[in-house]
Amino acid sequence: MTEIEAELDRYLKRLFPLCRSITGEPNRETLRILQEIIPLTIHEVATGTVVYDWIIPDEWTIRDAWIADANGQRLVDFQVSNLHVMSYSESVDAVMGWEELQPHIHKHSDLPEAIPYRTSYYKRDWGFCVTHAQYAELKKQQGELTVVIDSELKPGSLSYGEILIPGQSSQEILLSCYICHPSMANDSLSGVLLTAFLARYIAELKDRHWSYRIVFVPETIGAIAYCALNEAAMKQIDIGLVITTVGGPGKFGYKNSFDPAHPINKVIKTVLIESDVDFITYPFDIHGSDERQYSSQGFGINVASIFKDKYYEYDYYHSSLDDLNFVSSKQVAETLSIYEGLIDKLEARRIFRRTNPYCEVMLSRHGLYQVGGGALWPKYGGRSELDLILWLLFLSDGKNDIRDIAAILQASSSELELLADKLVEKGALVPC
Numbered sequence: 001m002t003e004i005e006a007e008l009d010r011y012l013k014r015l016f017p018l019c020r021s022i023t024g025e026p027n028r029e030t031l032r033i034l035q036e037i038i039p040l041t042i043h044e045v046a047t048g049t050v051v052y053d054w055i056i057p058d059e060w061t062i063r064d065a066w067i068a069d070a071n072g073q074r075l076v077d078f079q080v081s082n083l084h085v086m087s088y089s090e091s092v093d094a095v096m097g098w099e100e101l102q103p104h105i106h107k108h109s110d111l112p113e114a115i116p117y118r119t120s121y122y123k124r125d126w127g128f129c130v131t132h133a134q135y136a137e138l139k140k141q142q143g144e145l146t147v148v149i150d151s152e153l154k155p156g157s158l159s160y161g162e163i164l165i166p167g168q169s170s171q172e173i174l175l176s177c178y179i180c181h182p183s184m185a186n187d188s189l190s191g192v193l194l195t196a197f198l199a200r201y202i203a204e205l206k207d208r209h210w211s212y213r214i215v216f217v218p219e220t221i222g223a224i225a226y227c228a229l230n231e232a233a234m235k236q237i238d239i240g241l242v243i244t245t246v247g248g249p250g251k252f253g254y255k256n257s258f259d260p261a262h263p264i265n266k267v268i269k270t271v272l273i274e275s276d277v278d279f280i281t282y283p284f285d286i287h288g289s290d291e292r293q294y295s296s297q298g299f300g301i302n303v304a305s306i307f308k309d310k311y312y313e314y315d316y317y318h319s320s321l322d323d324l325n326f327v328s329s330k331q332v333a334e335t336l337s338i339y340e341g342l343i344d345k346l347e348a349r350r351i352f353r354r355t356n357p358y359c360e361v362m363l364s365r366h367g368l369y370q371v372g373g374g375a376l377w378p379k380y381g382g383r384s385e386l387d388l389i390l391w392l393l394f395l396s397d398g399k400n401d402i403r404d405i406a407a408i409l410q411a412s413s414s415e416l417e418l419l420a421d422k423l424v425e426k427g428a429l430v431p432c
């Protein structure tokens, strides 16, 4: 085991048991543990806060839960697995027969051994999730069953973590992961840990070009709250990565951002090809994770994801079998190195945009229109300097890398960079 794998392994084991949800003390505990890796700030959003079309719900506390038979024998026990209790279950302390209990019991449709993962955040309800064997055991009970959920739903707050890492450019790249899942390793603990380790990698980069906004939010409601509270900054962002399900034993994959032509997708594909791994390409889809918020019309951030066993796709998804036997620190480390490669590639990009994007630049006014002196001669791989200048001004949209532009023009990127520098000097372009 490498040093990084050993370190990941220690954090996986510490964080796995915590009963995270969209709110609650275990989320704060998770964020405090992550503070050992990176100096993130923990923010609280109070219950009742309106965030666009949503309202921050009551905070959930769960202390214990069980179902016991007539002899007091626990047939289902929260202490064995926190997945046994539906997240956000309200409190119960009752004695009832199977008929009454049955609507509150959930089992996995395919996997007999698995405890499924269920939530009821916005509808007051309670429930237990069990294996097929436990279901059969409960069903055959003749006597009354004691049903206890020792939980609390009351005003509190939603917690999230944030770290802003400045670079030479004020242009930010968004990294987001979700901290709301209880004891499941691939979805989403692997993504949370990878994000923290990647943040540390970014913070240690010398001469960092881009600025990074890195957030650890409960999925959906947390991302929505973050957008609402940071609307102006989020509107300025062009590229985002949602990091989740990165530690399974299966194939790598990546999900395209909503605009398939956006350069982020090509950069990710290049990194995966250069890493010499098999991978699956997923198109953008409206189902998924917090790209649903960040890519909404108001923000329009092109958010992509790299996976190792993507959510929805692996058998153990949203079940107790998504555990530390399924996920290993070695697998998380493999995806981490691909994400680090992606950051390196993004850092190496040189991107420019027009100082004034409206219509053509009047080249002669900036001393850029030189008809004499051979400026119109096709000396650059069949193109004249004027031709390259016009293309460069046309394609420098704040998204295209100078090397991508060079490839489009079949020109030399070093020559194009020199021309770009000249256009910056003349005030026609600005580096992003």
Ligand code: ZN
Pocket: 181, 187, 311, 318
């Ligand atoms: Zn999930």
